[in-house]
Amino acid sequence: MSVADVVVVGAGAAGSAMAWRLASRGLDVVCLEQGGWVDTYDSVPHQKPTWELSRQTSHHPSPNVRKAVEDYPVNEDHTPIKLLMYNAVGGSTIHWGAHFPRFHPSDFKVRTLDGVADDWPITYEDLEPYYDLNDQIMGVCGLSGDPANPPRSPRPLPPLPIGKGGDRMARAFDDLGWHWWPVDAAIATQDYDGRSACNNCGPCDLGCPLKSRASTDVTYWPKALAAGARLVTHARVRKVTLDNRGRASGVVWVDPDGVEHHEKSKVVVLAGNGVGTARLLLLSVQAGHPDGLANSSGQVGRNLMHHPTGMVTGVFDEPLDGFKGPFAVSIYSQEFYETQAEHPFVRGFQMQLIRSDGPLGTALGGYLPRVPWGDEHHTKFEDWFGRTANLTVTTEDLPNPDNRVTLDDELVDSSGIAAPNISYEVSDNTWAMLDWGAQRARQAFEAAGAEAILQQRLIAGAGFHLLGTARMGDDPATSVVDQWCRAHDAPNLLIVDGSVFVTAAALNPTSTIQAIALRAADHLADSNDTEVAWN
Amino acid sequence: MELTESQSRLLRAALTGLLPGNDAWPAAGELGVEERIAELADLDPDHPAALGTFLDGLPDGFAELAAAGRHDALKAMEFDEPDAFGVVMVLAYNAYYTHPEVLAVVSERTGYAARAPQPEGYELDPFDESILATVRQREPLWRQV
Numbered sequence: 001m002s003v004a005d006v007v008v009v010g011a012g013a014a015g016s017a018m019a020w021r022l023a024s025r026g027l028d029v030v031c032l033e034q035g036g037w038v039d040t041y042d043s044v045p046h047q048k049p050t051w052e053l054s055r056q057t058s059h060h061p062s063p064n065v066r067k068a069v070e071d072y073p074v075n076e077d078h079t080p081i082k083l084l085m086y087n088a089v090g091g092s093t094i095h096w097g098a099h100f101p102r103f104h105p106s107d108f109k110v111r112t113l114d115g116v117a118d119d120w121p122i123t124y125e126d127l128e129p130y131y132d133l134n135d136q137i138m139g140v141c142g143l144s145g146d147p148a149n150p151p152r153s154p155r156p157l158p159p160l161p162i163g164k165g166g167d168r169m170a171r172a173f174d175d176l177g178w179h180w181w182p183v184d185a186a187i188a189t190q191d192y193d194g195r196s197a198c199n200n201c202g203p204c205d206l207g208c209p210l211k212s213r214a215s216t217d218v219t220y221w222p223k224a225l226a227a228g229a230r231l232v233t234h235a236r237v238r239k240v241t242l243d244n245r246g247r248a249s250g251v252v253w254v255d256p257d258g259v260e261h262h263e264k265s266k267v268v269v270l271a272g273n274g275v276g277t278a279r280l281l282l283l284s285v286q287a288g289h290p291d292g293l294a295n296s297s298g299q300v301g302r303n304l305m306h307h308p309t310g311m312v313t314g315v316f317d318e319p320l321d322g323f324k325g326p327f328a329v330s331i332y333s334q335e336f337y338e339t340q341a342e343h344p345f346v347r348g349f350q351m352q353l354i355r356s357d358g359p360l361g362t363a364l365g366g367y368l369p370r371v372p373w374g375d376e377h378h379t380k381f382e383d384w385f386g387r388t389a390n391l392t393v394t395t396e397d398l399p400n401p402d403n404r405v406t407l408d409d410e411l412v413d414s415s416g417i418a419a420p421n422i423s424y425e426v427s428d429n430t431w432a433m434l435d436w437g438a439q440r441a442r443q444a445f446e447a448a449g450a451e452a453i454l455q456q457r458l459i460a461g462a463g464f465h466l467l468g469t470a471r472m473g474d475d476p477a478t479s480v481v482d483q484w485c486r487a488h489d490a491p492n493l494l495i496v497d498g499s500v501f502v503t504a505a506a507l508n509p510t511s512t513i514q515a516i517a518l519r520a521a522d523h524l525a526d527s528n529d530t531e532v533a534w535n
Numbered sequence: 536m537e538l539t540e541s542q543s544r545l546l547r548a549a550l551t552g553l554l555p556g557n558d559a560w561p562a563a564g565e566l567g568v569e570e571r572i573a574e575l576a577d578l579d580p581d582h583p584a585a586l587g588t589f590l591d592g593l594p595d596g597f598a599e600l601a602a603a604g605r606h607d608a609l610k611a612m613e614f615d616e617p618d619a620f621g622v623v624m625v626l627a628y629n630a631y632y633t634h635p636e637v638l639a640v641v642s643e644r645t646g647y648a649a650r651a652p653q654p655e656g657y658e659l660d661p662f663d664e665s666i667l668a669t670v671r672q673r674e675p676l677w678r679q680v
Contacts, residue, residue: 046652050633056625057578065579106678113678123680143664147673161659167666174669179676182662199656209653319646324657338678358652359641360632364625373553373624374606378560386645 004030004230006524007251007265009237009280011035012091013510014497014517015271016220017134021521023227030263031224032235032253035070035088037217040207051206052360059206061086061095062461069256070234072413072420074275079424081306083463085273089233090217092273092464095205097328098186098213099352099508100140102131105150106338107505114339114346117398120502121474121483122519124150130515135184137223138214138514139192142184148334157189161200162353165320165389166330169353172448178335183352185329186214186510193219200325202355213326235261238417240268240284240293240493248493254415267492267524271517274304274466274498278405279420281470294470294487294495299480301406303399303468305504308426309459310393310434311354312441313368314450319386322356330355336440337506345432347396349506351441354390362388366461368454383452391444392459393437395430396506397467405469426458434458465509470499485520496520536573536583543569545590548598552605553627560640568630575626585622592616 006022008015011033023029045054056065061084063071070087086092105124110117132153141157159182162170166182173180187204188195188211198212211218225231235253241262243249250264270277278301284293292300330353337348354367363371363381367390371380403424411419426434438455445453473479476488481500487493496517498509505512538546547564550572556562576582592615594608613620631637638649648655 044653047654048651049635049638049649051651053575053629053633056629104677105680109680113680143662143667145667145671147670148676150677159662161662163659170666179673180670181667199653200659201652201656203652321646321657323647323652325659334676338676359638359647360628363628363632370624373609373627375555377554378557382644385641386647 004028004263004265006030006267006269007032007263008269008271009251010091010271010273010276010497011089011216011221011231012271012273013093013216014513015091015269016216016224017514017517018269018271018496018521019229020220020224020227021518022525023224023229025521025525027525029229030265031229031231032237032251032263033089033231033233034236035086036233038088038090038094038207040094040215041209041211044207044209046201046203046206047209051203052358054206055361059095061205061464063087069414072417073411074419075408075411075421079422080426080458080460081308081424081463082461083275083422083466084461085275085466088217089221089231090215093215093510094207094217096215096464096510097204098326099329100138100184100186100511101507102149102152102184103505103507103512104337107503110347110503116346117503118473121472127512127515127519130518131511133518134511134514138186138219139188139195140184140186141189143182146181148179148181148337155184157192160185160187160189160198160329161325162330163321163325163355165322165355166353168316168320168448169389169391169444170331172444173333175447176444178333178444180331180333182331183329185326187326187329188212188214198326202323202325202327202358204326204328236413236415236417237280238283238415240270240280242286242490246288246490248490258415267494269494269496271497274469275405275420275422277495277497277499278469279407282407283418294480294489294493296489297477297480299471299478301469302401302404303471304403304405304422304424304466305397305399305468305501306424306463307394307465307504307506308397308430308434309395309462310438311367311390311456311459312393312438312445313388313390313454314445314448315384315452315454316387316389316449317451320356320389321386322388323358323386325355327355336437344436345429347398347429347433347506349393349395349433349437351437351444352392352394354392356386356388356390359385369456391441393434393441394506395433395437397430397504398427399468399471399503400427465498465504467498467501467504467509470495471502472500473502484523485516494520494524536576536586538569538573542590544598545593546572548605549589549593549609549623550627552602552609553624554631555602559644561636563627563631566631566634566636568634571630572626575629582622582626585619586626588616588619589623592619
């Protein structure tokens with residue numbers, strides 16, 4: 001049997017970047033993905049008048065609702081935040097909103113600066129060249145010059161239209177003397193690298209027939225395959241194997257017929273997200289590793305972080321046409337992002353303007369509370385539909401070892417493999433941030449002249465960022481991987497997804513996940529024979 | 536799932552209680568969406584049972600009640616069987632807001648184009664950088680490390 005240089009588990013944001021970079025550096029790369037290619041281009045739900053129904057069923061972001069054979073269920077009985085993820089070539093970028101911020105330099109030094117959690121073993125400057133490279137591949141739009149962030153390279157594409165709601169809120173932020181800026185988004189605002197310019201249709205999460213909204217099946221994967229990477233779909237990995245020296249030797253995967261295969265490799269890279277990767281490590285119990293692989297620190301599965309998110313909605317006296325434009329991306333304020341002594345919490349949050357829903361989404365609630373049934377239904381619907389703008393309060397979630405992923409005793413996926421079980425609580429610091437942040441969002445809507453302001457303290461369906469369950473660090477006693485994403489327990493086992501985050505920042509993580517993966521790929525490709533047995 | 540004639544009649548009455556009509560909007564029970572709701576329920580293995588629980592839980596003579604009586608019965612159901620009620624409410628909203636007649640009213644009343652977002656998309660004015668004049672005056676507010 002042939003032995004690949006590298007097997008990558010997961011074809012999402014991180015796995016695709018890793019596969020492309022390593023294949024481009026001349027390595028023999030095989031990627032195993034439990035999902036398949038998804039047609040989000042020729043036939044998307046939002047080409048039909050009933051498009052909003054698909055969000056309740058086939059295109060629901062929760063695997064527990066979607067229940068596709070490629071998905072694995074998640075026990076969410078002990079968490080107030082429900083998980084969103086997708087299993088396919090492109091991973092969760094298939095369903096995302098494409099907000100693409102970078103972490104701040106301070107996000108990597110939270111212990112030094114604020115006395116909480118831990119510093120990362122890497123800095124913003126370490127990642128900066130990889131942020132830039134990634135922005136080019138993903139086709140990022142935006143505008144450099146934001147005073148809330150370090151100077152950055154010119155954006156590959158100009159910013160998105162911010163719409164009437166964005167315009168109104170931008171002026172309100174100005175009136176309050178607060179920061180705001182147009183977002184960086186992985187959306188092509190002009191034709192770019194074979195992708196067409198966005199036509200502002202709105203529901204990016206349902207797929208993009210124009211390929212303007214980036215997902216890695218249209219950005220990284222064509223380049224990775226052209227560079228020689230091999231991609232095996234519908235391949236569900238259930239175990240990482242070790243050789244007799246305790247080094248990773250490959251993975252065992254199951255095909256849709258239940259037949260097991262052993263893919264041997266010199267290096268194993270895990271990129272299955274902060275829940276999937278922890279699950280796989282815990283499943284990889286074997287001689288000498290009774291608590292799972294790479295887990296001598298006991299940290300695998302612990303410190304699960306999300307971005308607990310509250311939502312405040314302003315109802316205005318005029319149509320804002322919020323259903324026009326990419327739903328998740330317009331402008332943001334980082335006025336309260338950095339720790340400030342006068343705040344009743346440590347660390348900070350971002351307020352991000354979200355556009356509004358279609359008719360069914362508005363009626364069902366989501367950003368807004370559900371439109372009540374009965375006699376007042378139509379009046380409320382007309383008051384709200386198309387006349388709202390929404391500000392998230394997206395908070396930093398500090399690591400807590402009791403927030404964790406374990407293996408469920410009963411729940412299994414379609415291959416009979418134990419499903420993950422999530423135990424998670426929102427911290428007091430986060431609640432303080434959510435409540436204080438909601439007051440600031442209300443203040444912004446008052447300044448903007450909103451007629452009514454509605455508030456949801458915590459959005460249950462905001463488990464879209466899965467971080468921290470195989471944390472990075474210099475000390476093998478307290479962390480799972482080193483700064484190059486190599487497991488302390490097995491240096492030829494790498495983890496490159498959000499699992500390795502030491503802290504979560506208060507920002508969407510995909511650009512940072514991909515920058516970390518690209519940096520790890522370069523280091524791996526540069527490694528000599530002592531570190532990795534290439535020959 | 537297949538609805539019996541009696542179930543269809545009950546559901547029709549319940550729909551009109553949930554989403555009543557007025558001068559502008561059709562009542563959900565007048566749209567003939569009962570079968571559509573049964574089809575939608577079949578998309579989730581748990582929903583047919585929830586719909587059954589909802590219909591079984593309505594009081595005798597529900598369909599003959601006046602509007603106020605239906606409202607009270609639905610309120611009681613919402614309290615007694617919140618899960619089943621929630622499922623039916625979602626099914627009702629799903630059927631209502633994807634019905635062409637309702638989308639035409641949405642369009643007429645709000646200016647929303649009652650069509651799929653693609654392939655036309657929407658026109659929006661491009662971003663005008665002049666709006667950044669104030670915020671560009673800010674000193675850097677990120678922390679140097």
